[in-house]
Amino acid sequence: MTVDVILPCLNEEAALGWVLERMPDGYRALVVDNGSTDRSADVAREFGTQVVHEPRRGFGAACHAGLLASSADIVCFMDADASLDPERLPIVAAPVIDGHADLVLGARRPQAAGAWPWHARLGNAVLARTLRRRAGVVLHDLGPMRAARRSRLLELGLTDRRFGYPLEMVLRAAAAGWRIAEVDVDYLPRVGRSKVTGTVRGTLRAVSDMRRVMAELG
Template sequence: MQPPVIDVIIPAFNEENAVGNVVKDLPQHLVREILVVDNNSRDDTRQAAEAAGATVLDEPRQGYGYACLKGIAHLKSKAIPPDVVVFIDADYSDYPEELPLLVSHLTENNLDLVIGSRALGKREPGSMTPQQVFGNWLATTLIEKLYGSRYTDLGPFRAVRFNKLLEMDMQDTTYGWTVEMQLKAAKLGFRTGEVPVTYRRRIGHSKISGTVKGTLLAGYKILSWIFKYR
């Protein structure tokens, strides 16, 4: 069998000190293109990503989902679309070299979506705030109760078949992106799975969990998706 065509999307906002590490540590011999979507950064995120070898797209509209949608639009324009898209954050908290774990689990088990689970894997102390741990537990518990799909995490490191990603018709432009994908996978009857991933303290300061405002907005958006989509 031919190996799958894999492209990577990395949303990035003010990650000049981290994004180059993410790009360099990805197994580039397995990946066709690494897209860094510069989400209106005010630092040298673009320069750092380009120096590491990534293709950089600009998305001036602030929002994690906007950045992801920009990357998807770019992949849709390709003459040969990818078979698999991997999403990973630009803060170097996930281990990019673990990409083959997600992709092999996806392809060998004929799955449509694989989440890199921090809950199942090894977390460095302090890498997730107490509110992140609780929020993930609450969200995944509600998803299982309301949708019948079991997840342990809403982790940003994930692999998805591109045709299934397009079928999901993703809409969220900010904090609800990850939970929207998992809810739609459940509603559409997609085959999903998880693999344990390693997680460390991010480089720099989190724009979401690192602030009270970001934490509250993310929590509200995640819960609203869970109940609204139900």
Template sequence: MRGVTTLTVDVVLPCLDEAEALPWVLARIPAGWRAIVVDNGSADGSATLAAGLGATVVHEPRRGFGAACHAGLLASQAEFVCFCDCDASLDPGLLPGLLRSVAEGSADLVLGRRRPTARGAWPAHARAGNLALSRLLRRRTGLRLRDLGPMRVARREALLGLGLSDRRSGYPLQMVVRAADAGWRVREVDVPYLPRSGRSKVTGTWRGTWQAVHDMRRVLDEPAPVGGGRP
């Protein structure tokens, strides 16, 4: 296998008002990898700051986590694509450890399983929503995942082939569901989960969490497609 430092890798960072966290996040992108910051309508100068720090900036006017993630995927050009939150809760410097399994061919999609490092890093309502979705996912696909975290790695062309259509909070789950339906090998790797910078736009409240769960339940109700296969 080629060393991870010789692979072409893009890191998609969906961004909505993350100026406070961006310097920390971008400083931890592995050397030689390209950071794609997808600005989803920030009002705090995040896009200008990211560009000044050397990131490729994509503007996605349609609000939604999935809209931002998919815009980054479409803008990517590398063989491998990583996704990571832009709020300093996850360290992009850990991505080579996730990439290794995909690059060597032992997995097709690798997810970072969040392990909180401090009290309050992962609020109870967010954990409850994640647990409920993990159980529903197991029932729907058979995958025994413990987290549906935003840090993940896969091959770009394979991801595009999944035909992801959700543009809201259901996007991360749809990626896993469609990967499972296509016979992909999906695995988890533990990653530290840090207290985020600023307030969460999705799971910062019970209302936001359960809206995300509602979006994701729609994804689970989609019928499994006929055909497909591993990348």
């Protein structure tokens, strides 16, 4: 079985090689270039990786472009910044492949000081708690490494194209009666500075997008 791995990418030249070389057998990377001004797309091609260009900026826009371009029955998502190890993908995808879950999220476990800044961890905890209270979904982390069947994700009709995309996926999946699970994954210090968790402003922007989605679907 081949699993497509969607990698939203914005200026990740320094990290992308490490991510691609650690892709497990049977896992096919698909890099979605979201307007990079560095050599991210070139690095991907050097590894023989398919590159999808999504000119509309936004994390959700990149993720969804990758979903539409993918062709495998099961797809995974993960960041391209080397904060998540692709070698953990089989652990995340296994419950979906085996039919024990419909959507699996990787719950991040920091492996070094500074891997997960306090402001990003706090914002994530608040959203996870709200999600448990309002949607009855018991998750500890809205992590970016996740797996599901492509056809079922498309059936959810996801519309957010910003940082609310990951939360919308969980909310719509819960409303559709999906079995949602999480497994622990290592969280490493990313290569370069994060566009989201690296700054308080970036974290607040992501939280704002997610709260908007929560209000729209709540």
